[in-house]
Amino acid sequence: MAEERKVLCSGGSQCGAVRYALYAEPYGTHICHCRMCQKAFGAAYAPLTLIRYKDFAWTRGQPASFQSSPDVDRGFCSACGTPLTFAHKGSDYVNLSVGSLDEPDRVRPEIQIGIESRISWTAEIPQLAEQRTDQALSADRLARVKSYQHPDHDTDDWPAKNSAGFEEPGHGP
Numbered sequence: 001m002a003e004e005r006k007v008l009c010s011g012g013s014q015c016g017a018v019r020y021a022l023y024a025e026p027y028g029t030h031i032c033h034c035r036m037c038q039k040a041f042g043a044a045y046a047p048l049t050l051i052r053y054k055d056f057a058w059t060r061g062q063p064a065s066f067q068s069s070p071d072v073d074r075g076f077c078s079a080c081g082t083p084l085t086f087a088h089k090g091s092d093y094v095n096l097s098v099g100s101l102d103e104p105d106r107v108r109p110e111i112q113i114g115i116e117s118r119i120s121w122t123a124e125i126p127q128l129a130e131q132r133t134d135q136a137l138s139a140d141r142l143a144r145v146k147s148y149q150h151p152d153h154d155t156d157d158w159p160a161k162n163s164a165g166f167e168e169p170g171h172g173p
């Protein structure tokens with residue numbers, strides 16, 4: 001009889017077409033500054049956290065993947081482009097993009113790697129002036145902000161429906 005495993009954390013792509021579950025706490029969280037991760041994430045650096053495949057499952061859909069080097073596949077949502085995984089071929093482990101976790105603050109980076117490619121201004125981020133969203137946007141514009149992204153928890157119903165039962169725009173392939 002199959003043992004019912006407890007989901008400790010979940011995550012997925014912004015559109016919700018791809019969702020995953022973790023059955024153990026991720027660990028080995030790190031920031032990668034390498035040029036390949038910058039490009040793959042479209043970002044200044046890539047926060048990644050590690051899990052064994054045996055403690056991991058895709059729970060909705062499957063990622064597409066791009067082989068970014070002979071030994072590495074990078075998984076992403078083919079419907080919306082969210083970067084999801086980094087994995088060495090044949091490894092028992094997969095790295096997950098921290099931003100795709102439903103609770104990204106659950107993990108804490110322990111090390112920065114790939115620092116030979118680090119973008120110089122990343123060290124200056126903590127010194128930059130700070131604003132909350134309600135300070136950066138007018139009240140009028142803020143009132144019109146409505147996320148079409150998947151919520152930060154698992155859902156039974158996808159694509160998401162609005163209260164009238166119609167598919168929300170921005171969801172689905």
Ligand SMILES: [Zn+2]
Nearest residue numbers: 013015077080
């Ligand atoms: Zn997507």
